[in-house]
Amino acid sequence: MSDLRISIHDDRAALGRAAAGIAARALRDACDLKNAATLVVATGSSQFEVLAELAAVAAIPWEVITIFHLDEYVGLEPTHPASFRRFLRERFIERLPSPPAAFHELDGMAGDPYAECDRLAGLVPQGPFDVAMIGIGENGHLAFNDPPADFDTTVPYHVVDLDARCRQQQVGEGWFPLLDAVPTQAISMSVQRILATGALVCSVPDRRKAEAVQATVEAPITPAVPASILQQHPRCFLQLDREAASLLRPCDALAK
Numbered sequence: 001m002s003d004l005r006i007s008i009h010d011d012r013a014a015l016g017r018a019a020a021g022i023a024a025r026a027l028r029d030a031c032d033l034k035n036a037a038t039l040v041v042a043t044g045s046s047q048f049e050v051l052a053e054l055a056a057v058a059a060i061p062w063e064v065i066t067i068f069h070l071d072e073y074v075g076l077e078p079t080h081p082a083s084f085r086r087f088l089r090e091r092f093i094e095r096l097p098s099p100p101a102a103f104h105e106l107d108g109m110a111g112d113p114y115a116e117c118d119r120l121a122g123l124v125p126q127g128p129f130d131v132a133m134i135g136i137g138e139n140g141h142l143a144f145n146d147p148p149a150d151f152d153t154t155v156p157y158h159v160v161d162l163d164a165r166c167r168q169q170q171v172g173e174g175w176f177p178l179l180d181a182v183p184t185q186a187i188s189m190s191v192q193r194i195l196a197t198g199a200l201v202c203s204v205p206d207r208r209k210a211e212a213v214q215a216t217v218e219a220p221i222t223p224a225v226p227a228s229i230l231q232q233h234p235r236c237f238l239q240l241d242r243e244a245a246s247l248l249r250p251c252d253a254l255a256k
Contacts, residue, residue, distance in 0.1 A: 004217060004231060004238045008245045012205045016049025019203045019239045023050075023131050024057040026199040030130040031061050036101070038125055040132035040189070040197065041092060042070045042143070043084040045173050048091070050133060050203045055095040062100045067093070068124065070134065070194075071143040072106035074113050074159065074185040082175035083108070106157075106187050113187055117157040120187075124156045129197040136204045139165040140212045140225040144188035149226035156193045160186055172208075191229060200236040202227075207243040214247040 009015040023039070030037035041051065054060075069088060078085045085105050093103055104123050110116035139147055146163040167182040176182045194200070204213055216227040217238070230236045 003234065004236050006217070006238045006240065006245075006248075008240050008242060010242060012049050012241055015203060015205055015239050015241050016053045019050045019133070019201050019237070020053035020057055022199070022237050022239075023054055023133060023201045024060055026131045026201075027060055027065060030198070031064055035064055037065045037130045038068065039065055040068045040070055040129050040134070040194070041088060042132075042134050043087040044135055046135040046203050046205055046209075047133065050201075051088075051092045052095070054133070055092055055097075062096050062098045064101055066101045067103045068129070068189075069104060069106045070132075071186055071188040072108040073183040074108050074187060075183055076108050078109065082170065108183075108187060113159050113185070117155065117159060117187060120157045121155060124193065127196075131199050131201065132194060132197040134194065134200060134202050136202065136209060136212050136216060136227045137166055138169045138208055138212055139163065140215055140227045141166055142191055142194055142226045142229070144186040145191050145226050147226055148223035149191055149229075151191055151223055151229060153190050154192050155190055157187055158190055160188045162186055191226060195229065195233055197233075198235065200230065200233055201239065202230060202236060203239045204244045205241040207246060209244045210247045213238075213240060213244050217248060 007018060009018055027037050072084045076083050107116055144160050144162060146166050162184055167179055170176050170182050171179055215225040216230060219225050219228055221228045221231055
Protein backbone atom coordinates (compact mmCIF):
# COMPACT_ATOMS: atom_id res chain seq x y z
CA MET A 1 0.00 0.00 0.00
CA SER A 2 1.29 3.47 -0.89
CA ASP A 3 1.72 6.40 1.49
CA LEU A 4 -0.51 8.69 -0.57
CA ARG A 5 -2.86 10.78 1.53
CA ILE A 6 -6.16 9.99 -0.16
CA SER A 7 -9.37 11.95 0.35
CA ILE A 8 -12.62 11.13 -1.44
CA HIS A 9 -15.25 13.81 -1.95
CA ASP A 10 -18.88 13.69 -2.98
CA ASP A 11 -18.46 15.90 -6.03
CA ARG A 12 -16.08 18.15 -7.95
CA ALA A 13 -17.06 21.24 -5.97
CA ALA A 14 -16.15 19.62 -2.66
CA LEU A 15 -12.91 18.31 -4.18
CA GLY A 16 -12.01 21.79 -5.37
CA ARG A 17 -12.61 23.35 -1.96
CA ALA A 18 -10.56 20.70 -0.19
CA ALA A 19 -7.63 20.86 -2.61
CA ALA A 20 -7.56 24.65 -2.46
CA GLY A 21 -7.65 24.56 1.32
CA ILE A 22 -4.64 22.25 1.50
CA ALA A 23 -2.68 24.41 -0.94
CA ALA A 24 -3.63 27.63 0.83
CA ARG A 25 -2.41 26.34 4.19
CA ALA A 26 0.88 25.17 2.72
CA LEU A 27 1.42 28.50 0.96
CA ARG A 28 0.68 30.49 4.10
CA ASP A 29 3.00 28.29 6.13
CA ALA A 30 5.81 28.87 3.62
CA CYS A 31 5.19 32.62 3.63
CA ASP A 32 5.16 32.72 7.44
CA LEU A 33 8.48 30.88 7.51
CA LYS A 34 10.41 32.76 4.80
CA ASN A 35 8.14 35.59 3.60
CA ALA A 36 7.98 34.01 0.14
CA ALA A 37 6.63 30.91 -1.57
CA THR A 38 6.63 29.10 -4.90
CA LEU A 39 3.58 27.54 -6.51
CA VAL A 40 3.31 25.30 -9.58
CA VAL A 41 -0.09 25.30 -11.32
CA ALA A 42 -1.57 22.79 -13.74
CA THR A 43 -4.36 23.20 -16.26
CA GLY A 44 -7.12 21.05 -17.76
CA SER A 45 -10.67 20.31 -16.70
CA SER A 46 -9.56 18.68 -13.44
CA GLN A 47 -8.34 22.07 -12.24
CA PHE A 48 -11.44 24.19 -12.95
CA GLU A 49 -12.87 24.15 -9.43
CA VAL A 50 -9.48 23.86 -7.72
CA LEU A 51 -8.01 27.04 -9.18
CA ALA A 52 -11.26 28.98 -8.83
CA GLU A 53 -11.40 28.10 -5.12
CA LEU A 54 -7.72 28.85 -4.56
CA ALA A 55 -8.01 32.28 -6.19
CA ALA A 56 -10.89 33.06 -3.82
CA VAL A 57 -9.15 32.01 -0.59
CA ALA A 58 -8.64 34.98 1.70
CA ALA A 59 -5.34 35.99 3.33
CA ILE A 60 -2.92 34.47 0.84
CA PRO A 61 -0.07 36.99 0.29
CA TRP A 62 0.13 36.62 -3.48
CA GLU A 63 2.53 39.53 -3.74
CA VAL A 64 5.34 37.31 -2.36
CA ILE A 65 4.37 34.12 -4.23
CA THR A 66 6.10 33.14 -7.48
CA ILE A 67 4.01 30.99 -9.81
CA PHE A 68 5.34 28.46 -12.30
CA HIS A 69 3.57 26.94 -15.27
CA LEU A 70 3.58 23.12 -15.47
CA ASP A 71 3.40 22.44 -19.21
CA GLU A 72 2.42 23.83 -22.62
CA TYR A 73 1.95 22.62 -26.17
CA VAL A 74 4.72 23.29 -28.66
CA GLY A 75 3.57 25.50 -31.52
CA LEU A 76 0.19 26.54 -30.10
CA GLU A 77 -0.73 30.23 -30.21
CA PRO A 78 -1.44 31.74 -26.78
CA THR A 79 -4.82 32.91 -28.12
CA HIS A 80 -5.92 29.35 -28.97
CA PRO A 81 -8.76 28.05 -26.73
CA ALA A 82 -6.56 25.12 -25.68
CA SER A 83 -3.53 27.25 -24.78
CA PHE A 84 -2.47 26.59 -21.22
CA ARG A 85 -1.07 30.10 -20.94
CA ARG A 86 -4.50 31.44 -21.84
CA PHE A 87 -6.15 28.99 -19.41
CA LEU A 88 -4.00 30.12 -16.49
CA ARG A 89 -4.32 33.80 -17.18
CA GLU A 90 -8.09 33.73 -17.60
CA ARG A 91 -8.94 31.15 -14.95
CA PHE A 92 -6.36 31.96 -12.29
CA ILE A 93 -3.87 34.83 -12.61
CA GLU A 94 -6.47 37.46 -13.56
CA ARG A 95 -8.76 36.30 -10.75
CA LEU A 96 -6.23 36.73 -7.95
CA PRO A 97 -7.01 39.61 -5.57
CA SER A 98 -3.48 40.95 -6.09
CA PRO A 99 -0.76 40.22 -8.65
CA PRO A 100 1.76 37.51 -7.76
CA ALA A 101 5.43 38.28 -7.31
CA ALA A 102 5.97 36.67 -10.73
CA PHE A 103 4.25 34.31 -13.14
CA HIS A 104 6.74 32.36 -15.24
CA GLU A 105 4.89 31.27 -18.36
CA LEU A 106 5.96 28.60 -20.83
CA ASP A 107 6.25 29.96 -24.35
CA GLY A 108 5.10 27.17 -26.63
CA MET A 109 5.68 29.44 -29.63
CA ALA A 110 9.38 29.90 -28.89
CA GLY A 111 11.44 29.37 -32.01
CA ASP A 112 13.55 26.77 -30.22
CA PRO A 113 11.60 24.82 -27.57
CA TYR A 114 14.83 23.33 -26.20
CA ALA A 115 16.19 26.83 -25.61
CA GLU A 116 12.91 27.66 -23.89
CA CYS A 117 13.52 24.73 -21.54
CA ASP A 118 16.96 26.14 -20.77
CA ARG A 119 15.46 29.59 -20.08
CA LEU A 120 12.98 28.11 -17.65
CA ALA A 121 15.70 26.07 -15.95
CA GLY A 122 17.33 29.34 -14.97
CA LEU A 123 14.15 30.51 -13.24
CA VAL A 124 13.24 27.58 -11.02
CA PRO A 125 14.38 27.70 -7.40
CA GLN A 126 17.55 25.98 -6.25
CA GLY A 127 15.57 23.93 -3.76
CA PRO A 128 12.08 22.43 -3.77
CA PHE A 129 8.92 24.21 -4.81
CA ASP A 130 6.61 24.83 -1.86
CA VAL A 131 3.35 23.67 -3.47
CA ALA A 132 2.38 22.08 -6.78
CA MET A 133 -1.19 21.69 -8.01
CA ILE A 134 -1.21 18.70 -10.36
CA GLY A 135 -3.55 16.16 -11.95
CA ILE A 136 -3.35 12.72 -13.55
CA GLY A 137 -4.14 11.99 -17.19
CA GLU A 138 -6.32 9.18 -18.46
CA ASN A 139 -3.11 7.40 -19.48
CA GLY A 140 -1.59 8.02 -16.04
CA HIS A 141 0.61 10.89 -17.14
CA LEU A 142 2.02 13.58 -14.85
CA ALA A 143 2.09 16.95 -16.58
CA PHE A 144 2.82 15.85 -20.17
CA ASN A 145 5.12 13.02 -19.14
CA ASP A 146 3.30 10.26 -21.00
CA PRO A 147 4.12 6.57 -20.54
CA PRO A 148 6.79 5.34 -20.54
CA ALA A 149 7.86 8.42 -18.58
CA ASP A 150 11.45 9.42 -17.97
CA PHE A 151 11.90 8.98 -14.22
CA ASP A 152 15.62 9.72 -14.35
CA THR A 153 16.14 13.08 -16.02
CA THR A 154 16.90 15.91 -13.62
CA VAL A 155 16.40 18.79 -16.04
CA PRO A 156 13.53 20.98 -14.81
CA TYR A 157 11.76 21.13 -18.18
CA HIS A 158 12.05 19.01 -21.31
CA VAL A 159 10.42 18.56 -24.71
CA VAL A 160 8.21 15.47 -24.85
CA ASP A 161 6.23 13.60 -27.49
CA LEU A 162 2.52 13.21 -26.76
CA ASP A 163 1.04 9.74 -27.17
CA ALA A 164 -2.24 9.01 -28.94
CA ARG A 165 -4.26 8.45 -25.76
CA CYS A 166 -3.10 11.75 -24.27
CA ARG A 167 -3.98 13.60 -27.47
CA GLN A 168 -7.36 11.87 -27.68
CA GLN A 169 -8.12 12.99 -24.12
CA GLN A 170 -7.71 16.60 -25.26
CA VAL A 171 -10.28 15.99 -28.00
CA GLY A 172 -12.62 14.25 -25.57
CA GLU A 173 -12.48 17.20 -23.17
CA GLY A 174 -13.39 19.57 -26.01
CA TRP A 175 -10.12 21.48 -26.34
CA PHE A 176 -9.64 20.44 -29.97
CA PRO A 177 -12.14 19.44 -32.68
CA LEU A 178 -10.25 16.34 -33.86
CA LEU A 179 -7.09 14.37 -33.17
CA ASP A 180 -5.10 15.82 -36.05
CA ALA A 181 -5.52 19.30 -34.55
CA VAL A 182 -3.76 18.33 -31.29
CA PRO A 183 -0.02 19.15 -31.21
CA THR A 184 2.29 16.18 -31.08
CA GLN A 185 4.87 17.75 -28.74
CA ALA A 186 4.88 19.77 -25.55
CA ILE A 187 7.21 21.38 -23.05
CA SER A 188 6.69 19.69 -19.70
CA MET A 189 8.09 19.95 -16.23
CA SER A 190 10.01 16.73 -15.61
CA VAL A 191 8.85 14.05 -13.18
CA GLN A 192 11.80 14.59 -10.83
CA ARG A 193 11.21 18.37 -10.71
CA ILE A 194 7.54 17.83 -9.91
CA LEU A 195 8.52 15.51 -7.08
CA ALA A 196 10.91 18.17 -5.75
CA THR A 197 8.01 19.94 -4.06
CA GLY A 198 7.13 20.25 -0.40
CA ALA A 199 3.40 19.58 -0.84
CA LEU A 200 1.82 18.00 -3.92
CA VAL A 201 -1.92 18.54 -4.25
CA CYS A 202 -3.16 16.10 -6.90
CA SER A 203 -6.78 16.59 -7.95
CA VAL A 204 -8.50 13.90 -10.02
CA PRO A 205 -12.25 13.95 -10.72
CA ASP A 206 -14.41 11.85 -13.08
CA ARG A 207 -15.00 8.19 -13.86
CA ARG A 208 -12.81 8.31 -16.97
CA LYS A 209 -9.79 8.71 -14.66
CA ALA A 210 -10.70 5.75 -12.40
CA GLU A 211 -8.36 3.24 -14.07
CA ALA A 212 -5.46 5.68 -13.91
CA VAL A 213 -6.19 6.38 -10.24
CA GLN A 214 -6.31 2.66 -9.45
CA ALA A 215 -2.98 2.08 -11.18
CA THR A 216 -1.45 5.12 -9.48
CA VAL A 217 -2.39 3.86 -6.02
CA GLU A 218 -2.29 0.08 -6.32
CA ALA A 219 0.16 -0.84 -9.10
CA PRO A 220 3.93 -1.11 -8.69
CA ILE A 221 5.87 2.06 -9.41
CA THR A 222 6.63 1.99 -13.11
CA PRO A 223 7.25 4.43 -15.98
CA ALA A 224 4.32 2.72 -17.71
CA VAL A 225 2.10 4.47 -15.12
CA PRO A 226 3.90 7.78 -14.60
CA ALA A 227 1.69 8.88 -11.70
CA SER A 228 2.59 5.73 -9.76
CA ILE A 229 5.78 7.48 -8.69
CA LEU A 230 3.63 9.70 -6.46
CA GLN A 231 3.63 6.75 -4.06
CA GLN A 232 7.17 7.79 -3.12
CA HIS A 233 6.30 11.36 -2.17
CA PRO A 234 5.94 11.99 1.59
CA ARG A 235 3.33 14.75 1.26
CA CYS A 236 1.16 14.00 -1.75
CA PHE A 237 -2.51 14.80 -1.10
CA LEU A 238 -4.58 12.82 -3.63
CA GLN A 239 -8.00 14.45 -3.87
CA LEU A 240 -10.64 12.34 -5.64
CA ASP A 241 -14.34 12.46 -6.28
CA ARG A 242 -16.32 9.24 -5.86
CA GLU A 243 -16.28 8.48 -9.57
CA ALA A 244 -12.49 8.71 -9.83
CA ALA A 245 -12.13 6.55 -6.70
CA SER A 246 -14.66 3.93 -7.84
CA LEU A 247 -12.12 1.20 -8.67
CA LEU A 248 -9.98 1.48 -5.52
CA ARG A 249 -9.89 -1.38 -3.05
CA PRO A 250 -11.77 -0.64 0.19
CA CYS A 251 -8.52 -0.45 2.17
CA ASP A 252 -7.24 2.27 -0.16
CA ALA A 253 -10.55 4.09 -0.49
CA LEU A 254 -11.41 4.19 3.20
CA ALA A 255 -8.19 3.98 5.21
CA LYS A 256 -6.66 7.29 4.20
